[in-house]
Amino acid sequence: MLPIINGESIKELDQEFILSKGILSIDLMEEAASAFVEWFYGIFKDRTIKIYIFCGPGNNGGDGLAIARLLSKMGYPINVLYLMNGKGCSKDFQANFKKLPKNFIATNFENWNRQIDHGSIVIDAIFGVGLSRVLEGAISDLIGELNNAIATRIAIDLPSGLPSDSVTTGQVFHAEHTVTFQFPKLSLLFPEHIQFTGKLHVVDIGIEDQFLQKFSSNTFYIRKEDIFSRHRYFHRFSHKGDFGRVLFIGGAPGKIGALFLSSYAALRSGSGLVSCAPEFEENSSVQIPYNEIMLFQVKSNTDLGNMDAIGIGPGWGTAIDPDYFLSIMVRFNKPMVIDADAINLLAANPFLLKKVPKNSILTPHLKEFERLVGKVSNHAERIEKATSFAIEYNVVVILKGAHTLIALPDGRKLFNSTGNQYMATAGSGDVLTGMITSFLGQGYSPENAAICGVFHHGLAGELASQSKRRGMIASDIIEKIPNTFIELGIE
Missing domain, CATH: 3.40.1190.20 (Ribokinase)
Incomplete structure (x- = not known):
């Protein structure tokens, strides 16, 4: 069965896996982005629909940037909105930002005109499993705006504002689809969170079950292959x-x-x-x-x-x-x-x-x-x-x-x-x-x-x-x- 790893152990899991495979962290991020894009194309085949990807400064934002690049190559019209760039951002976020095509539309949140076309797709890559606090201020207001948009909302790994292992008490992105990597995070399985998670999709990014077992917390997800x-x-x-x-x-x-x-x-x-x-x-x-x-x-x-x-x-x-x-x-x-x-x-x-x-x-x-x-x-x-x-x-x-x-x-x-x-x-x-x-x-x-x-x-x-x-x-x-x-x- 697929182990469900607690949020505190995920960073350690990623680091050990990267070392064991002799790859870079950005390579694993690319694998995750590719898995997301494969899932995305399986459902949203219309390449004229406008996509807004909101990226935070951490690795969840880095995932969003990599996904933006890959979807753009496939012909989807992409708009990237980012919280910050440079100092304060993760190294993989910065690396993926530099990989964006020169003609790419990337706008800082502060300069965004607050417009989202009706019927478009909003992808949340603001905060992932590393978040340990309730969203406040401008970010909370932004999430509220996105929740009111007349658009299809998709979260990468975790809806922003949702803790990985506990019940939320603050503002959370309301996803219609949550695409989570390798295994579901525990909070995605809580009935209180259905309004935030929508339909849950677990995509494989190449981390073997045997490796996940090292970080098991006696919590597992039953799949077809386990029966x-x-x-x-x-x-x-x-x-x-x-x-x-x-x-x-x-x-x-x-x-x-x-x-x-x-x-x-x-x-x-x-x-x-x-x-x-x-x-x-x-x-x-x-x-x-x-x-x-x-x-x-x-x-x-x-x-x-x-x-x-x-x-x-x-x-x-x-x-x-x-x-x-x-x-x-x-x-x-x-x-x-x-x-x-x-x-x-x-x-x-x-x-x-x-x-x-x-x-x-x-x-x-x-x-x-x-x-x-x-x-x-x-x-x-x-x-x-x-x-x-x-x-x-x-x-x-x-x-x-x-x-x-x-x-x-x-x-x-x-x-x-x-x-x-x-x-x-x-x-x-x-x-x-x-x-x-x-x-x-x-x-x-x-x-x-x-x-x-x-x-x-x-x-x-x-x-x-x-x-x-x-x-x-x-x-x-x-x-x-x-x-x-x-x-x-x-x-």
């Missing part, structure tokens, strides 16, 4: 029992659809045998919409040991006897997937937490998570609390949302790269519970079940949204689960 090796493989003599026997418990009257979504998602994820146990007095009165799902009645003495995995909580309701929940955990006594109302029961009855089977997977959304750990003020705090909770109770915590966080019992923090806004629909979380439970039942480790479930879930949402967009519903996500295996080459 293949985590899957189990089956052969032609495999039978349905090999693919796992899973059970879903929940579905109080009026909420049984949640249970069916989880069960059907498990089938589409590859489970061999899927049963559901709704909270009804008589299961014979339940109408199951999918012929492949079996009904199961969980009583106080029901043997659960023959199940390979249990997913508990979807649509369960809050009137469940805590001792009944405890009896299920004691009788099963293997890692299980705990979601929705089962999480609410844990929060309301803290004595149950110590009875949760080790390495179980909890899948709270943000509000459910706060019921477990208390109020949090921002996502940075939320990440730390999720990590501490996973370590304390020896469980996997999946904090659902954009860039879903997987907090592992050993302290590692993994962020997902798949999914989109169209997945914010009723039942999407129940689908995720079904997928994770399915992989757990197929014999995956809890870690791999969590990673594969989260990644495939987001990818299925992406595929379904291509034709549905905001009309997508949870069932659409389920129908695209098989396509995710095809997309990833999983047999």
